[in-house]
Amino acid sequence: MLExxxxxxxxxxxxxxxLTIIFVIALGxxxxxxxxxxxGLTTLMAMAIVLPISFFMDPLVGIPFLIGVYKGGIFGGSxxxxxxxxPGTGASVATTFDGPxxxxxxKGRKALETALFSSVIADFSSDIVTILLIGPIALVALxxxxxxxxxxxxxxxxxISSTSSGSVGKNMIMLAAGLFIAMIGQxxxxxxxxxxxxxxxxxxxxxxxxxLIGLFAIPEILINIExxxxxxxxxxxxxxxxxxxTWEEFLKLRKTILRSTVIGTTIGMIPGVGQVVAAxxxxxxxxxxxxxxxxxxxxxLEGIAAPEAANNAVNGPTLVPLLTLGIPGDNITAIxxxxxxxxxxxxxxxxxxxxxxxxxxxxxxxxxxxxLFLILGYFTMPLFSKVVTIKKSYLIPLTIIFAFAxxxxxxxxxxxxxxxxFFGIFGYILKKLQFDVTPLVMAFILxxxxxxxxxxxxxxxxxNVLMYLLSERPIAALxxxxxxxxxxxxxxxxxxxxxxxxxxxxxxxxxx
Amino acid sequence: xxxLLKTLIAILAIINFSWIAKADYPEKPxxxxxxxxxxxxxxxxxxxxxxxxxxYLGNAIIVKxxxxxxxxxxxxxxxxxxxxxxxxxxxxxxxxxxxxHVKKLPYKPLSDFxxxxxxxxxxxxxxxxxxxKYQSVQDVFDAAKSSNxxxxxxxxxxxxxxxxxxxQLMSWGKVNANLTPFKGGGPMVKGLLAGDVExxxxxxxxxxxxxxxxxxxxxxxxxxxxxxPPTFEELGFTGQIGYMDRILMAPxxxxxxxxxILQDALSxxxxxxxxxxxxxxxxxxxxxxxxxxxxxxxxxxSNNYKSLVKQMxxx
Numbered sequence: 001m002l003e004x005x006x007x008x009x010x011x012x013x014x015x016x017x018x019l020t021i022i023f024v025i026a027l028g029x030x031x032x033x034x035x036x037x038x039x040g041l042t043t044l045m046a047m048a049i050v051l052p053i054s055f056f057m058d059p060l061v062g063i064p065f066l067i068g069v070y071k072g073g074i075f076g077g078s079x080x081x082x083x084x085x086x087p088g089t090g091a092s093v094a095t096t097f098d099g100p101x102x103x104x105x106x107k108g109r110k111a112l113e114t115a116l117f118s119s120v121i122a123d124f125s126s127d128i129v130t131i132l133l134i135g136p137i138a139l140v141a142l143x144x145x146x147x148x149x150x151x152x153x154x155x156x157x158x159x160i161s162s163t164s165s166g167s168v169g170k171n172m173i174m175l176a177a178g179l180f181i182a183m184i185g186q187x188x189x190x191x192x193x194x195x196x197x198x199x200x201x202x203x204x205x206x207x208x209x210x211x212l213i214g215l216f217a218i219p220e221i222l223i224n225i226e227x228x229x230x231x232x233x234x235x236x237x238x239x240x241x242x243x244x245x246t247w248e249e250f251l252k253l254r255k256t257i258l259r260s261t262v263i264g265t266t267i268g269m270i271p272g273v274g275q276v277v278a279a280x281x282x283x284x285x286x287x288x289x290x291x292x293x294x295x296x297x298x299x300x301l302e303g304i305a306a307p308e309a310a311n312n313a314v315n316g317p318t319l320v321p322l323l324t325l326g327i328p329g330d331n332i333t334a335i336x337x338x339x340x341x342x343x344x345x346x347x348x349x350x351x352x353x354x355x356x357x358x359x360x361x362x363x364x365x366x367x368x369x370x371x372l373f374l375i376l377g378y379f380t381m382p383l384f385s386k387v388v389t390i391k392k393s394y395l396i397p398l399t400i401i402f403a404f405a406x407x408x409x410x411x412x413x414x415x416x417x418x419x420x421x422f423f424g425i426f427g428y429i430l431k432k433l434q435f436d437v438t439p440l441v442m443a444f445i446l447x448x449x450x451x452x453x454x455x456x457x458x459x460x461x462x463x464n465v466l467m468y469l470l471s472e473r474p475i476a477a478l479x480x481x482x483x484x485x486x487x488x489x490x491x492x493x494x495x496x497x498x499x500x501x502x503x504x505x506x507x508x509x510x511x512x
Numbered sequence: 513x514x515x516l517l518k519t520l521i522a523i524l525a526i527i528n529f530s531w532i533a534k535a536d537y538p539e540k541p542x543x544x545x546x547x548x549x550x551x552x553x554x555x556x557x558x559x560x561x562x563x564x565x566x567x568y569l570g571n572a573i574i575v576k577x578x579x580x581x582x583x584x585x586x587x588x589x590x591x592x593x594x595x596x597x598x599x600x601x602x603x604x605x606x607x608x609x610x611x612x613h614v615k616k617l618p619y620k621p622l623s624d625f626x627x628x629x630x631x632x633x634x635x636x637x638x639x640x641x642x643x644x645k646y647q648s649v650q651d652v653f654d655a656a657k658s659s660n661x662x663x664x665x666x667x668x669x670x671x672x673x674x675x676x677x678x679x680q681l682m683s684w685g686k687v688n689a690n691l692t693p694f695k696g697g698g699p700m701v702k703g704l705l706a707g708d709v710e711x712x713x714x715x716x717x718x719x720x721x722x723x724x725x726x727x728x729x730x731x732x733x734x735x736x737x738x739x740x741p742p743t744f745e746e747l748g749f750t751g752q753i754g755y756m757d758r759i760l761m762a763p764x765x766x767x768x769x770x771x772x773i774l775q776d777a778l779s780x781x782x783x784x785x786x787x788x789x790x791x792x793x794x795x796x797x798x799x800x801x802x803x804x805x806x807x808x809x810x811x812x813x814s815n816n817y818k819s820l821v822k823q824m825x826x827x
Contacts, residue, residue, distance in 0.1 A: 052563040204580025326721040334551025350723035459692040
């Protein structure tokens with residue numbers, strides 16, 4: 001293993017390809033950044049489209065190119081989330097909590113820079129961990145089967161719901177609503193239709209992207225129009241003139257970034273959980289350990305750093321099952337697998353033992369991509385700022401256009417516009433009634449995987465699931481046993497935090 | 513008089529236009545819907561052949577992935593599209609020939625679509641871990657019998673490309689087993705490697721990647737690259753089993769001359785050097801079949817699935 005690691009350096013540096021590699025990674029990053037920043041276009045689509053281009057490149061050029069698109073795309077999605085509350089993916093939903101408030105306060109640039117630095121630092125560290133621990137991570141991946149995954153997902157939903165900002169009762173209602181919406185369509189195991197009322201369009205279930213845009217962007221637009229129309233029109237959004245992130249502010253974030261990196265890397269090792277959970281857990285953890293949790297959701301830089309660091313730290317370890325076992329964990333790694341095999345390299349145990357240096361060369365390219373991204377991101381930010389240097393009065397109609405266009409290009413299906421409108425109005429009502437939609441979104445995103453893993457567990461356990469868990473699945477049993485304890489602790493803690501927050505706001509009201 | 517003139521002009525215009533269109537088809541890029549998600553084998557095969565076919569077709573084919581409802585969303589989209597040859601469907605036999613026996617669909621696969629051609633097929637093989645005690649398909653059957661149907665086997669989705677042949681094999685061996693679904697081929701292999709299930713069916717291109725970790729017991733077709741394990745037919749199974757045909761379909765009302773143009777372009781691929789090179793790397797064969805030839809076996813396959821579904825849903 002060590003030998004192939006050292007052999008990977010001459011492979012990258014000595015081939016005369018090095019400059020080409022740097023160039024294609026940079027190109028990929030820019031493509032990804034651009035596509036990710038446009039709502040409705042996903043990183044996944046961008047990768048599927050550029051995949052054939054990589055077929056005709058050298059493997060050590062084509063695959064880094066795709067990795068560039070991947071990394072650029074994930075960060076790109078945070079830009080509209082921060083500026084106009086348009087989450088392009090589930091992974092950037094948590095970023096919409098503090099991004100738009102910061103933008104309104106004239107701190108959009110600080111928010112974008114926080115996102116960039118936390119993403120790059122977390123990604124870089126998790127890639128290093130991946131290179132060092134590639135063997136053990138592969139073993140962990142095999143230990144997590146359907147029963148363990150079901151237990152972990154169940155626990156994640158509880159953790160996130162218990163630390164959301166609404167009251168416990170409201171959060172539970174939202175959780176149930178999310179689970180119900182996720183059940184519309186075909187059930188994941190036997191593919192039978194549920195709650196579709198014979199409407200064919202509902203058979204594929206509720207689409208994620210129109211729902212996210214509807215729930216997060218539309219209420220924001222409506223409330224802006226309704227309450228702050230006057231002050232909104234007055235000001236001009238100009239990122240170029242805005243203040244940059246100061247060194248002191250950055251130093252304050254280091255604990256949050258470190259915590260989220262650990263969380264993200266750990267979650268990345270568990271196949272099937274992914275970036276969305278990482279971002280939310282990272283956010284919840286930062287809020288929980290903050291001295292001023294009441295500031296979260298109102299424009300706190302830590303609220304950007306936490307989810308961004310956590311979701312990017314997932315990137316490194318998710319590649320491990322693909323590289324070592326030949327098993328893609330999600331759609332993005334499946335496309336990377338395609339790029340590998342089109343070059344005659346088949347990831348798996350044999351590639352690792354026979355051509356391990358190629359695997360390490362690709363991991364090194366990920367490190368290079370991070371460094372390049374830091375530079376590129378920093379210098380393209382003024383460029384992005386130019387794009388959004390517009391009167392705020394234009395920003396609202398523009399956001400509406402992007403919301404509709406984004407929902408449409410996602411599947412090219414006009415039905416999605418109805419979904420967008422429905423969830424837009426639904427989200428607006430919820431906001432008025434002071435419901436936090438986080439548990440709903442979380443439950444909606446995780447429910448299909450949870451239900452699948454749960455169904456598989458029942459199937460594997462045959463007619464005695466309890467025996468199966470106790471005798472063959474000690475890890476799952478352990479997680480299940482500790483679930484009530486963890487949830488109770490978190491619940492108590494967040495209750496305390498909420499009490500502090502309410503007493504603070506009420507005393508503020510009194511004093512003013 | 514005026515009306516007659518208008519009608520005449522209209523008729524002339526239609527004839528004229530259709531003539532122009534016929535001569536120039538395809539005059540703009542063709543959209544090809546894949547009713548499955550990104551990164552799957554259909555996506556990969558499509559990326560390869562659509563990057564090569566423009567030189568034979570004179571225009572590009574753009575891949576559009578429309579996953580959802582086990583392939584129904586994308587299929588419905590093509591069924592509703594204008595049958596002008598600019599919207600095609602790249603699908604497989606289980607969606608095309610089995611699904612309508614299980615579900616009520618807003619389209620009739622067999623009569624609403626016509627085959628342009630079969631690009632290739634993949635034949636599933638039964639694999640176990642190398643350290644497994646099962647040396648043959650019969651061993652797996654015996655274990656299923658002696659465990660009273662509790663032997664754990666995996667598949668990659670209800671009524672999908674590995675579940676249907678597994679059910680066919682079980683019914684042929686007259687045994688029952690615990691069939692656990694996995695969310696696609698990747699997680700299914702992981703389930704096998706982790707020991708969650710004891711045997712699965714999978715395609716040669718994937719099995720090769722697992723190298724010496726798995727043992728192939730038998731395959732749907734002769735697979736030299738896997739050390740020529742016996743075929744299911746040699747073991748006594750009658751008829752084809754485990755073939756996943758990657759088929760290019762067009763709406764049935766598409767003008768036949770346009771389908772002919774598509775068929776000609778598709779058939780030229782099998783002699784293309786770049787295409788051969790990539791297919792070899794993907795580990796896929798180039799068993800091309802022309803549209804008319806495939807139509808001959810299509811209805812028969814559908815009938816076989818019908819009786820299988822009947823048998824499966826009965827018990």
